[in-house]
Amino acid sequence: MEKLEITFREDKTTFKPREMVHGAIQWNLPTVPKHLDLNLFWYTEGKGTRDVGVVETLKFDNIGAFGSKAFSFTLPDGPYSFSGKLISLIWALELTCSPGSETVRQEIVVSPTGQEIALDEVPSAGRSPLDGAAGRGLLGRLLSSRK
Amino acid sequence: MRARDNPFTIERIHGVRYRPFHTTLEGLILCLETMDYRAALVGPDGSGKTTLLEDLRHALTERGQRTRLVFVNDTCPLNGPRRRQLLADVAPDEIVFFDGADVIPRATWLMVKRRLLQEAAGLVITSHRPGLLPTLLECSTTPLLLRQIVDTLQPEHQPVPTDLLDDLFDRHHGNIRDCLRDLYDAFACDRVA
Numbered sequence: 001m002e003k004l005e006i007t008f009r010e011d012k013t014t015f016k017p018r019e020m021v022h023g024a025i026q027w028n029l030p031t032v033p034k035h036l037d038l039n040l041f042w043y044t045e046g047k048g049t050r051d052v053g054v055v056e057t058l059k060f061d062n063i064g065a066f067g068s069k070a071f072s073f074t075l076p077d078g079p080y081s082f083s084g085k086l087i088s089l090i091w092a093l094e095l096t097c098s099p100g101s102e103t104v105r106q107e108i109v110v111s112p113t114g115q116e117i118a119l120d121e122v123p124s125a126g127r128s129p130l131d132g133a134a135g136r137g138l139l140g141r142l143l144s145s146r147k
Numbered sequence: 148m149r150a151r152d153n154p155f156t157i158e159r160i161h162g163v164r165y166r167p168f169h170t171t172l173e174g175l176i177l178c179l180e181t182m183d184y185r186a187a188l189v190g191p192d193g194s195g196k197t198t199l200l201e202d203l204r205h206a207l208t209e210r211g212q213r214t215r216l217v218f219v220n221d222t223c224p225l226n227g228p229r230r231r232q233l234l235a236d237v238a239p240d241e242i243v244f245f246d247g248a249d250v251i252p253r254a255t256w257l258m259v260k261r262r263l264l265q266e267a268a269g270l271v272i273t274s275h276r277p278g279l280l281p282t283l284l285e286c287s288t289t290p291l292l293l294r295q296i297v298d299t300l301q302p303e304h305q306p307v308p309t310d311l312l313d314d315l316f317d318r319h320h321g322n323i324r325d326c327l328r329d330l331y332d333a334f335a336c337d338r339v340a
Contacts, residue, residue, distance in 0.1 A: 046150035047331050050158055085335040088151035118149075 003029055004095050004104040006038070014109040017080070021073045021108065025095050028066040033097045036060040040073045041094065042110075046087035053079075081109045084119030148337055154300045155331035160324075163296050165199040167284070175199075175284060176206055182281055184242050184269025189277045190286030193322030196273035197246050199286060203271060204244045213240050213268075219247035225255065234262050242269035249274040288321040296323065297330065305337075 009022040025038060041054040056073055063069075073093075082089050094105040109116050150156065167175060179186055188196045204214050217233060219225045225233070237243060243263050248256060256279065263270045272280055290313045301307055307330065319325040 045156050045158060046153065047328065047335075048157060083149035083151055085148065086150055088149055090151060 003027065003102050004036075004097060006093050006095050006104060006106040008106070008108075013106070014111070014114050015075055016112055016114070017075055017077045017110060019075050021075060021093075022070070023072075023093075024068050024070045025060070026066075026068040027063070027095075027097070029097060029100075029102065030065070032065045033063065033100065034061075035098055036063065037096050037098065038071055039094045039096070040075075040091075042079060042081075042089055042091045044087050044089050046084075048087065075110055078110070080111045080117050082111075082117035082119055148334055150335070153331055153334050154302055155327050155334060159300055160327050163198075163299060165195045165202050165286075166292065166295070167199070168287075170284075172202055172206055175203065179203065179271065179283055182283060184271060185264065185280055186271050186283035187248070187277065187280040188271070188273045188284055188286055189275070189282050190273075191275060191321065193319070193324035193326075194286040194288050195323065196286050199284070200244050200246055200271065200273050204242075207242060212242060213238065214242050214244060215267075217243060217245045219245070219250050221250065225251045225259070230255070230259060234259070234266070237263060237267050239266060239268060241267050242271065243267045245270060245272040247274075248272035248279050249276055288316075288323050290316045293323055293326055296327070300327075301330075305334075307333075 005026040007024050007026070009024075015021055021040070025036065027033070027036060036059075038058040038060070039054055040056045041052060043052045044050055055076055058071055058073075060069055079089055081091050090107055091110045092105050092107045094103060096103045111117055165172075170178075188199055190196050201216075204216060208214050215237065217225070245263075248260075251259070260270065260279070270280065271283070274280075277285070293312050293316050294309055297307055297312055312326070315326045315329060319329070
């Protein structure tokens with residue numbers, strides 16, 4: 001196995017808000033860690049600066065160099081997992097080892113529909129950020145070059 | 148394309164580190180040492196000053212040097228309370244990495260510089276213009292640099308033609324950051340993916 005691993009009960013990685021997330025962590029490390037931290041969090045990814053929200057952290061102390069532990073989290077009401085052109089919001093569980101730099105991350109989807117919410121393009125009544133001279137020129141050429 | 152799949156997200160861009168011409172990061176640190184850690188990184192917007200400042204700070208921190216980063220711009224000014232806090236907190240064994248020294252008013256800069264040079268172990272700044280401290284490096288960009296950076300970010304199956312990159316470089320007067328932002332927009336609107 002990998003040095004650190006996160007697995008989900010019944011391999012379920014899609015959840016509804018307020019649902020429980022059940023799973024287990026496994027570790028197999030060259031030395032005994034002080035502790036392992038399992039974070040439930042969301043983060044944004046896109047054009048702008050990243051936002052992060054840590055919802056809950058489980059700390060596993062007094063553990064050996066290898067082993068496994070079960071975990072469970074209760075998800076909050078939101079935010080939902082979503083993606084648009086400018087920003088995506090991604091939920092994940094991340095297991096980190098201290099001391100050390102070992103880390104593993106597993107993404108999950110939190111959505112009432114069972115799927116990441118896709119933000120549709122809104123027809124713009126006004127000026128789009130891509131309407132500028134630089135954007136229009138480059139964008140047009142880029143897109144036409146890919147046809 | 149979903150934002151999370153865009154090859155030019157801010158996180159991926161931040162993963163690209165500074166590439167010094169004709170020298171190395173190690174060479175710059177040696178040079179910084181000979182300058183007694185009192186130096187400026189000079190260059191226009193989007194030329195990599197902040198990235199290099201972060202890289203120098205990271206390298207020195209890795210060697211056990213205490214450092215402090217101060218970031219100043221129009222939306223994050225060095226106002227009175229912040230300035231007083233900085234001057235109260237700075238330690239004699241710290242090197243202060245000051246991003247945006249030329250953004251603060253000259254009189255304030257002269258006072259802050261004098262105090263930090265007296266009370267800290269070093270002061271390394273970024274500035275758009277030379278003259279605030281001895282220049283360690285003048286950061287500049289080239290179309291080739293843009294191509295190299297884009298090459299590390301773009302998907303293999305969707306390379307951006309080099310003539311478009313050269314065009315982009317000219318439009319943004321060598322501002323690599325703005326070039327990469329435009330590329331984000333271009334990929335965001337690509338419905339082929």
